[in-house]
Amino acid sequence: MTGTESTRGARLTPRRKVLIAGASIAGPALAFWLHRYGFTVTVVEKASAFRGGGYPIDVRGTALEVVRRMGVLPRLRNAHIDLRRVSFLDGSGNAVASVNPHSLTGGTGNDLEVPRGELTAALYTAVRDDVRFLFDDSIDTLDQTGHGVDVTFRRGGTETFDLVIGADGLHSRTRELVFGPEAQFHRYLGYCFAGFTMRNTLKLSRETVLWNTPGRAAAIYAVGDNDDTVHALLNFAHPAPPLDAFRNPQAQRELVGDVFADAGWQVPDMLHAMRQAKDLLFDTVGQIHLPRWSSGRVALVGDAAYAPSFLTGQGSSLALVGAYMLAGSLANRDHTAGFAAYEHDTREFVTLNQNQVGKGDAALFPATAQALQQRNEMLRNLSAMPAPAERPAHSALTLPEFIP
Template sequence: MEPRSTTVLISGAGIAGPLLAYWLHRYGFTPVVVEHAPALRAGGHPVDLFEPAMDIADQMGIAPWIREADTTTRTLRLERTGRRPIELDLDRLSTGATERHVEVMRGDLSALLHERTRHDVEYVFGDSVRSLREDPGGVDVEFDHGPSRRFDLVVGADGTRSVVRRLAFGPDDRFHHYVGGHVAVFAPPGLRVPAGRMTVHLGVGRLAAVYGTPDDGEGRAVLLFRRAEEIPAEERRDRDRSRALLRAAFAGEGGRVPELLAGLDAAEDLYFDAIGQVRSDPWHRGRIVLAGDAGYAPGAAVGGGTTVAFVGAHSLARWLARTGGDHAAAFAGHREELRDYIGRAHGIAPTAMRTLLPTSAARVALSAAVLRAVPLLPARLWRALLSTERRATGVLSKAPWQNRVLVVVAAPHVKGWDGRLRGPGSPGAPRPEEAGPRAGGILAPPGPGSLLRRGVPHRRHHHLDRQAVAQRPQRLGPGLVRTPPKRSPDPAGGEHRRFRGRGPGDARPRGPAPSRRR
């Protein structure tokens, strides 16, 4: 099956759906996006885009707009009942964590992705998948309102409560794993907060935060609290019941919490859900595959799900292009590439829950003491104190394809620079050094520290550390720079070359050191 003839239904127009549609269209597929909401959802909460997501955004040409919409918090004020508040400059905390980390409102990002794709991709709003019937040649899809249609592939990118997953894989409780807390997000009427400023009230097992949006300073609130048992979905969906549960969870807290609870009744955009992970490995079955939160959500508000959605959607499209639309091979390769990355991302939420929601008054006091001490400590020490955040950043900032230099270009019928479909070797087909999403190659765009971006040919490095190359021939450590060769005898025969790493943690392959005996 060739990409040009492959139709793909994508359920969900949030983040993963439009992103996947963009890359599928670029690779020559025909995506259709269906969304049960009547229009795009505005507002929402801030989401983090780490380095892999920003690399993909660069390739899509939307990174400048994302940076312009940056809502990164610059000042943090920590409040506790009966205690003096603490203010902290967060710009200092982010120094050295990652050079490519942007925070934007989810609604703004969703609107940007839709705008980037709406002229090339068919969108159907106000409808949803009702049933799926798969046979060897495709999938027949029935919708709640529109006529039935047939597609070659179906992708569920419709969130943690995915309709596609429920129809094709089974009920939600098989895949949704509760991690011990709940989150509510809403905009209390009349609440104003300066952009770039966040106020956090921390209590035992509960956290309330308010922040301002960059455009108009409209205040938004986030409530997080621990609970041993998950609140049933029917109670969370009931507005009156959910408001009562939130008031009970935050009863007795001071600061701005009473003001926020008073604004619950008038808030029309209340989002209330359990914090949970989706573990559906394998996340494909036949011609149906899951993407983003529907397949592997790392945890709402605590797990970096937006970056994971970027990485997953891009990987899926690239593998489908690489295999020429062979869904079985593409899904298997996609799963193998992402499995370790998603496993590491799933490890973030439990640690983040312990940090964000202390389980005792002593831990609350310890969190406050750490923040109070940060401005007084050398950078090396305060980064160690904030090791939880650094670990999360490290996991999300390293995509599974980064630092690979073995390039295989020419997925069948990829799009050239002029938008025309071309096969391998045809005039205007991507060159090896152009491999990546823009060119339709197998690998993702080289990371900032990769050899390809620095223009170092792969052929010069085929002899690096023979044992390491034999075990993993497609990988090199980040930031390797070849120095002029200094050759010295190798007791095993032949010669070896020395290399100099750049940056902490760089691999430093080298041959046996020459003897210093005289």
């Protein structure tokens, strides 16, 4: 599968103005490439400053070529976590198996796993001197006209742009303004999670320890060598999205506390840390499926357009690849042809990666006692099995060379 090379010729509008909503991964990556192709770029971000931190993320397959072409691959290789093992425990905290992470991900030694803040810092540093960033602000209204998109900002003021791109994540405000409420595009996958940091009381080093009972999982992830803090994750099956908890942190803590109230191992300490955590992230596990990624002069990229869920491990990679493909598709085309080419050349890759869900979560989060028993038997025999080949979905798209 390969992308279609962009149309050669003179740039249609030499200094087209583009507003990108979101300064996480897809937004800065898109800004980098659009600037390279001669666009005037503004990035608006609701956070008050550049945001580091966050859970470790993967950069795999085709996305590795994107960051290589951006010149940030050496920095990311230096930040590679090099996770050494994943240890699985039963409900009593007894060891089931310890395995090489690649045995589960289907990846290769070339894949990168880096702290999320390292990737966002690398992208931001690569583009901060070339584009305008508006922090502590967001899009309030969008009005598409024959000459552009009139944007009103939350902090006041209006400005007209030739194009607006939503790179503002799973719960995209841009998508809601242009395409409608999230509920019609969100595919709930049956899980909720709470992520936070806590003290490294187990003195873990470059490893993940995962405790399971049917429909519940507690994970502690140490990204460095004897760091003082670790990443914690409490994941659980839930029949429907707990809508009442989304805007109520106290309700989130109570829900998670109730689900794990009788849990053993380190879970009581994790619940205590969660209740005190200032960096708690609570959300559902889900995907975004849209029939189209653009409407008029507005398009979406990354999780805003096609979130695959963290169960695939491909969210960051899709954001990087999608940003590259969108910018290149616009380089020598008007927005109508450019958006069409972006979707035509990228959607199959996105679909392949979204379809990876269900292949890894059955091993990480078995929902029933039978599934958990089968998973544990598989893990005990894993050392006798050959390592799986790299998932073709990770590298299913060959990047085209776009001509600015």
